[in-house]
Amino acid sequence: MRRSLGPALALLALPAAALGEERFPPPEFSTGYQMPAPTTPPPRAGTLAVLDVVLLAVALSLAAYLVLKRRSRNGVFALMLFSLAYFGFYRNGCVCPIGAIQNVVVAATDRSYALPAVVAAFFALPLLFALFFGRVFCAAVCPMGAVQDVVLARPARIPPWLEHALGLLPYLYLGAAVLFAATGSAFVICNYDPFVSFFRMSGTVKLLSLGAAFLLLSMFVGRPYCRFVCPYGVLLRWVAPWARWPVTITPDTCTQCRLCEESCPFGAIRVPTPEPDPALRHEGRGRLAVLLLLLPVLVAAGGWLGAHGSGRLARAHARVQLADRVWIEEQGKVRGTTDASEAFRKHGHPTEELYREAAELRFRFRDAGRLFGAWVGLVFGLKLILLSIRRRRDNYEADRAACLACARCYRSCPQEHARLGLVIDETEVPDAVDQR
Amino acid sequence: MPSTNGSGRPPVGGSEAAYRACVHIAVFAALFSLVVCGLLVANWLQGRARFPVDPPAMVALKAQLAKRPADEALKARIRRLDREIREEYFGRKAFAEGGSLLLLAGVVVFVAALKGAKRLRRRLPKPGDPPEDPRRIAARARVVVATLGVVALAGLFSLGAGAGRDPAREYARAVGLEERAGRPRRRAASARELARNWPQFRGPGGSGLAAPSARPPEHWDGTKGTNIRWKVPVPLPGENSPVVWNDRVFLSGADEKQREVYCFAAADGKLLWRQPVGTGGAGATPPNVSSDTGYAAPTLATDGERVFALFATGHLACFTLDGKLGWLRNLGVPDNMYGHASSPVLHENRLIIQYDQGLSAEDGKSALLALDTATGQTIWETKRPVPNSWSTPLVVSSGGTAEIITCANPWVIAYDPKTGAEKWRVECLSGDVAPTPIAAGGLVLACNIGAPLTAIRPGGQGDVTQSAIAWSATDGIPDVTSPASNGELVWLVTTDGLVTCYDLKSGAKVWEHSLERMFWASPTVVGDRLYLLDNEGMMHILATGRTFRQLGTAPLGESVNASPAFVGDRVYIRGKENLYCIGR
Numbered sequence A: 001m002r003r004s005l006g007p008a009l010a011l012l013a014l015p016a017a018a019l020g021e022e023r024f025p026p027p028e029f030s031t032g033y034q035m036p037a038p039t040t041p042p043p044r045a046g047t048l049a050v051l052d053v054v055l056l057a058v059a060l061s062l063a064a065y066l067v068l069k070r071r072s073r074n075g076v077f078a079l080m081l082f083s084l085a086y087f088g089f090y091r092n093g094c095v096c097p098i099g100a101i102q103n104v105v106v107a108a109t110d111r112s113y114a115l116p117a118v119v120a121a122f123f124a125l126p127l128l129f130a131l132f133f134g135r136v137f138c139a140a141v142c143p144m145g146a147v148q149d150v151v152l153a154r155p156a157r158i159p160p161w162l163e164h165a166l167g168l169l170p171y172l173y174l175g176a177a178v179l180f181a182a183t184g185s186a187f188v189i190c191n192y193d194p195f196v197s198f199f200r201m202s203g204t205v206k207l208l209s210l211g212a213a214f215l216l217l218s219m220f221v222g223r224p225y226c227r228f229v230c231p232y233g234v235l236l237r238w239v240a241p242w243a244r245w246p247v248t249i250t251p252d253t254c255t256q257c258r259l260c261e262e263s264c265p266f267g268a269i270r271v272p273t274p275e276p277d278p279a280l281r282h283e284g285r286g287r288l289a290v291l292l293l294l295l296p297v298l299v300a301a302g303g304w305l306g307a308h309g310s311g312r313l314a315r316a317h318a319r320v321q322l323a324d325r326v327w328i329e330e331q332g333k334v335r336g337t338t339d340a341s342e343a344f345r346k347h348g349h350p351t352e353e354l355y356r357e358a359a360e361l362r363f364r365f366r367d368a369g370r371l372f373g374a375w376v377g378l379v380f381g382l383k384l385i386l387l388s389i390r391r392r393r394d395n396y397e398a399d400r401a402a403c404l405a406c407a408r409c410y411r412s413c414p415q416e417h418a419r420l421g422l423v424i425d426e427t428e429v430p431d432a433v434d435q436r
Numbered sequence B: 001m002p003s004t005n006g007s008g009r010p011p012v013g014g015s016e017a018a019y020r021a022c023v024h025i026a027v028f029a030a031l032f033s034l035v036v037c038g039l040l041v042a043n044w045l046q047g048r049a050r051f052p053v054d055p056p057a058m059v060a061l062k063a064q065l066a067k068r069p070a071d072e073a074l075k076a077r078i079r080r081l082d083r084e085i086r087e088e089y090f091g092r093k094a095f096a097e098g099g100s101l102l103l104l105a106g107v108v109v110f111v112a113a114l115k116g117a118k119r120l121r122r123r124l125p126k127p128g129d130p131p132e133d134p135r136r137i138a139a140r141a142r143v144v145v146a147t148l149g150v151v152a153l154a155g156l157f158s159l160g161a162g163a164g165r166d167p168a169r170e171y172a173r174a175v176g177l178e179e180r181a182g183r184p185r186r187r188a189a190s191a192r193e194l195a196r197n198w199p200q201f202r203g204p205g206g207s208g209l210a211a212p213s214a215r216p217p218e219h220w221d222g223t224k225g226t227n228i229r230w231k232v233p234v235p236l237p238g239e240n241s242p243v244v245w246n247d248r249v250f251l252s253g254a255d256e257k258q259r260e261v262y263c264f265a266a267a268d269g270k271l272l273w274r275q276p277v278g279t280g281g282a283g284a285t286p287p288n289v290s291s292d293t294g295y296a297a298p299t300l301a302t303d304g305e306r307v308f309a310l311f312a313t314g315h316l317a318c319f320t321l322d323g324k325l326g327w328l329r330n331l332g333v334p335d336n337m338y339g340h341a342s343s344p345v346l347h348e349n350r351l352i353i354q355y356d357q358g359l360s361a362e363d364g365k366s367a368l369l370a371l372d373t374a375t376g377q378t379i380w381e382t383k384r385p386v387p388n389s390w391s392t393p394l395v396v397s398s399g400g401t402a403e404i405i406t407c408a409n410p411w412v413i414a415y416d417p418k419t420g421a422e423k424w425r426v427e428c429l430s431g432d433v434a435p436t437p438i439a440a441g442g443l444v445l446a447c448n449i450g451a452p453l454t455a456i457r458p459g460g461q462g463d464v465t466q467s468a469i470a471w472s473a474t475d476g477i478p479d480v481t482s483p484a485s486n487g488e489l490v491w492l493v494t495t496d497g498l499v500t501c502y503d504l505k506s507g508a509k510v511w512e513h514s515l516e517r518m519f520w521a522s523p524t525v526v527g528d529r530l531y532l533l534d535n536e537g538m539m540h541i542l543a544t545g546r547t548f549r550q551l552g553t554a555p556l557g558e559s560v561n562a563s564p565a566f567v568g569d570r571v572y573i574r575g576k577e578n579l580y581c582i583g584r
Helices: A002-012 A014-021 A046-069 A073-090 A097-109 A117-133 A136-140 A143-151 A160-166 A169-182 A196-200 A205-218 A224-228 A231-242 A278-308 A310-314 A318-330 A339-347 A351-386 A414-420 A426-434 B016-049 B056-067 B072-120 B134-159 B167-174 B191-196
Strands: B228-233 B243-245 B248-254 B259-265 B271-276 B306-310 B315-320 B325-330 B345-347 B350-355 B367-372 B378-383 B394-398 B401-408 B411-415 B422-427 B438-440 B443-448 B451-456 B469-473 B489-493 B498-503 B509-514 B524-526 B529-533 B538-543 B550-555 B565-567 B570-574 B578-583
Touching: A046 A073, A046 A117, A046 A136, A073 A136, A073 A143, A073 A196, A097 A117, A097 A169, A097 A231, A117 A136, A117 A231, A136 A143, A136 A231, A143 A205, A143 A224, A143 B072, A160 A224, A160 B134, A169 A231, A169 A351, A196 A205, A205 A224, A278 A310, A278 A351, A278 B134, A310 A351, A310 B134, A318 A339, A318 A351, A318 B167, A351 B134, A351 B167, A351 B325, B016 B072, B056 B072, B243 B565, B248 B306, B248 B578, B259 B306, B259 B315, B345 B394, B350 B401, B394 B438, B401 B443, B411 B443
Parallel strands: none
Antiparallel strands: B228 B578, B243 B248, B248 B259, B259 B271, B306 B315, B315 B325, B345 B350, B350 B367, B367 B378, B394 B401, B401 B411, B411 B422, B438 B443, B443 B451, B451 B469, B489 B498, B498 B509, B524 B529, B529 B538, B538 B550, B565 B570, B570 B578
C-alpha cells in the first residue's frame, strides 16, 4: 500500500497544471501596432462527431461481446484502455453520457434548445445496450470508470450496510443536476467532473485536487465515483435489471463454492439468502406497512423543505447573483461594484428587467426545489421500503443493477476454469466445494 | 485445489525476477512522479507569486510614466519589464505543460508496473467467514439510510434559514413579483363593461367612437366654470389622455427624473392615489425626447381590474385600481427620435404593445409584444420590419377572429393576437407614422401625411396590397391626429385645422372645411356629433352630416394636446396643467 502512495501524492499535486488557465493581457504597444483580430477555431467536423458515435456503438458492442461471450477480463481491460485513450484523453472526456443527462433535461424544459443528435446518441446508446447486456458501458467504455479501474490497487471491502447508504448519493446528485440544468443555472455534472481536468491536462486547482482525491480513493475503493456519485449510473441501475442477457458469475451451475464472494471490488455479488424465519415474518410486514405509510409523508415533507430552501438554491444562477448584487449596490448596502454589476450597468439593461428575471427565476426554483425535495424524500422512503422487502436468492449472483460487468469474478469460479480447460480433471471441482 | 494444465501458462505467483523488476519499476516511477510533481508545485507557487496581471513593479513604473509621459528611458524600462514578465509567464506555462506530460507518463508506468507485480503475485480466492445474514445487513442499512435521510432533509431545511433577509424579497416587491400564488385570474371585461367606460386611447373600440349612451354637454366654459364639475392639477406633465373605469380616472405624468401614475375620483376629482414607477438604476437613464412628446405620451389602459402605464423610458407598470403595484417591467429604453408615444391596448388577458424603434427597418429593433396582464410575462414577441412609429395598435374582429392592426412606415400589418404571427400586410404608408388606425363599416382605415387615407378590407393572408385596398384618398391627410367615423362617413383633421369628410363606402370626398386652429387631439364621434378639440382647448362641435355644420364651440381656458374621454354625461379633458371633468 505504501508503494501506492507515491503516485497518489503526485496526482494530488497535479494542480500545478492549473497555471495554464491564467490569461495574459495583451501588451500595450505605443508604436501604432495593430493587434490582430481574435479568431474562433472552426467547430469540430460533423463527420468526426459521427465517428464518435460509431466508435461508441462499436465499443459498446465489443464490450458486450467480451463480457458475455468471451468472458475475457483481459479483453475488457484492453478495451477499457482504448476508451480511456480515445474518449478520455483524445476526446477530452466530452461528449459523455453522464453530462448528456443535463442536455436532455434542458431540451425537455426549454423549447428553444435543440438537443444535438450526437449528444442524444451518447445519452441513449449506453442505456439501450444496458437493456440487452447490462452495464457494459461502465465495464469498458466509460473513460471515467476506466481511469478509476486502472488505478485500483488494493480494493477495500465496503460494509454492505454502508454501501446501501452511500448508494443513495447518486440519486441525490442526479436530482441536483436535473434541478440546476432545468433552471438554466449550471451543468453541475460537467462543472464538478473530477477527471475531465486530467483528460484535458488543464483545469482549476480545485478540480484537479478533486480529481486527485478521487484517484487516490480509487486505489483502495473500487470505482468510488461510479458507485457513489455517478448520476448516469442511476439510469443504468434502472435499466440493467431488465437486461436480456445479464452477466452471470458462473458459465454453468452455481455450486455455491463461495470462491467468488470476495472477487468483486464493487460489492455487486449477492449471496444466497437463508431460509425465512416464520417468527420474524409478522414483524417484517408491520415494518413494511409503516414505511409505506411514511413514504407520502417523506415526499410531502421533502417537497415543502425543498420549496422552503429554494431561495438559497436560486443563488446558483448567475442572473440571480447579479440581481442580488445590483440591488444591494443600488440600496447602498454595500460599497463598490463587482465586474459583473459594472458590466451590467455599462450594458444599459434596465434594472427592473433584471430584478424581474431574477424574481421569475426564483419562482422557477421554488417549483423545481419542491420537486427536488420531494425526490429526496422519495429516494429515502423507497430505499427504506426496499430494505424491508425480503428477496429470495438460492445462488451467488451478480446484482444486475450494481454489476459493472468488469468480468473480474469469472476467474474465481471453478466452472469458468473448467470452461476454459484450465482444470485437468473436472472431478476435482467438488473439492472446492468441500473447502467450505 | 485445481491444478494448472500443461499449456505453458505460468503458475499463479509468476517468476520472482519479473516480480522484482515490476516492483523496482513501480518504485522508480513513483519517485520520478513525486519529483516532477514537486517541481510542478514549486513552479505553480512561484508563478502565483509573480502573477503577471498588474505586478506592483509595473504599476509603479506606469504611475511614474503618467507623471513624466515624455521620459523615453522610463518607457524603455517598462517595455523591458513587460518582456521579462511575459517571458517568465510563458516559460512557466511551457514548464507546466511539459511537466504534466512527464507526470502522466510517470503515473502510467507506475500503474502498469504495479498491475504487473500484482498479476505475478495473484492470490487464489479463498472464502472467509460465512457471509453476514442479509436481514442484519438490511436492519443496519435501514438505520443508516434513515439517519442519512434526516440529515438530507435537515440540509434542505437549513437552506431556507435566513430567507427573511434575502434581498430577492425586496427587489421582487419592487417589481411587483413578491408573491405569485393567490393571484386570481379575472375574466376579461365584457363588451358591455368596456362600452360603459373609456378603457384605453380613443375609447372602448380604440376608434374614437363614444358609446351610444354618452350624452356630453354641448357647451361649457372653463374660464367661467360653466359646466365644469371639477378641475384638479396633475402633478407631473404628460401628453397621455384620460382613461376612465367606473368611478376612477387614470393619468400618468413624468419628467426626465420621475414617473408617476395617478388615480382621481370621478365624482370630485380627488387624487385617490399616486404611485411612482421605476426603481432607478440603469433603466432610469432618460432617452432624448422632444418637448412635444415628453416622457408620458402613451395613454394608460385598464381592464377594470388593473391599469397599465407605459413611459418613454421603457418602464411599464401595472397597478391594481387601488394603486397596489401588480408588476413592473422595463422594455428597454426605446430608440425613438421623438420619444415613445404608442399606447398599450388590451385584448382579453393580453396587453399589446407596439414597440417600434430605430431610424430604419434594417435596425431590426421594432417589435410587437403581448404580455400577460396578470404577471407581465411576455407571451409572444414578434419582430416588425419597420422603423420607429408613434401609432397605437388597434384590435379588430374580422370574420369572427381578432386581428391586431399596426401602422408604421410603410406597412399596415395585421397580427394574430394568440400567437403574434403576421396575417396580412398592405404597403400604403410613409414618413413618421403617428395616426392610429380605426375600424369602421368592415374596413380598416390608415393614413399618414405623405401617403393617402387607405381603406383596407381585413382578413387576408400575406402581402395583400394589390387585393385588399377598397379605396384611397389623398386630401386632408393628418400627421398627428387619427381619423374618426360613424360607420357612414369618415373625418380627418390636420394639424393646421383642415377637416375633411369622406364617404366610408366609396371614399368620395363629401366636404372639407378649415377651422383655422391647431389640432393634436384626435376627433371623437359622440352620437350625431363630432367633437374636435384644438390645441388652445377650444372644443369644436360639428354635426355628423353630409354638409359642414358647426353646432358650437366650448372653451376650456387651457391649452390641450391630449384627446378627451366621453363617459356617460361627462367629458374628461387633460389640459397642460389640469384635469377637467365637464358635465351638467
